[in-house]
Amino acid sequence: MNLNWRYVYSLLGVLWLLQLLVGAAFIILTAKSGFYGPVYFALFMSAFFCLTTLTLSFITLLDTYRVEVNVIHVIHDLLAALLYIALMGIMIDQTLRQSYCNFEGYPLPCAYNVFLGAAVCGGFCLGLYFFSACYLCWALDQ
Numbered sequence: 001m002n003l004n005w006r007y008v009y010s011l012l013g014v015l016w017l018l019q020l021l022v023g024a025a026f027i028i029l030t031a032k033s034g035f036y037g038p039v040y041f042a043l044f045m046s047a048f049f050c051l052t053t054l055t056l057s058f059i060t061l062l063d064t065y066r067v068e069v070n071v072i073h074v075i076h077d078l079l080a081a082l083l084y085i086a087l088m089g090i091m092i093d094q095t096l097r098q099s100y101c102n103f104e105g106y107p108l109p110c111a112y113n114v115f116l117g118a119a120v121c122g123g124f125c126l127g128l129y130f131f132s133a134c135y136l137c138w139a140l141d142q
Contacts, residue, residue: 077133088122
């Protein structure tokens with residue numbers, strides 16, 4: 001099996017690695033916050049897009065169907081960017097719902113900081129997936 005390692009050291013490889021790392025941070029923060037309501041959806045979608053990013057990146061390394069995989073990767077990244085807008089909205093809503101416990105001396109456990117961190121990670125994921133889609137569109141045009 002001949003792997004095309006130039007993708008690993010390119011801008012796309014760095015973007016894919018950052019998508020995986022920030023997506024994993026989003027998954028960890030979402031899982032740490034407790035499972036209730038729309039947080040299930042956020043956890044499922046972030047895990048789904050991390051796994052599909054990993055799969056598409058590995059298939060791109062194989063260099064067999066590069067153009068077809070890049071087109072699929074553009075669609076995947078645009079869809080991920082759109083859904084991370086929703087996931088970020090869910091985390092912002094959950095952060096606002098937990099804002100009552102964000103003061104000194106609150107005796108009960110509070111998930112405010114966890115939801116805030118997940119919202120920030122969601123924003124980073126949104127930016128990374130959108131930038132990756134734009135870069136892949138530009139690269140396919142060349």
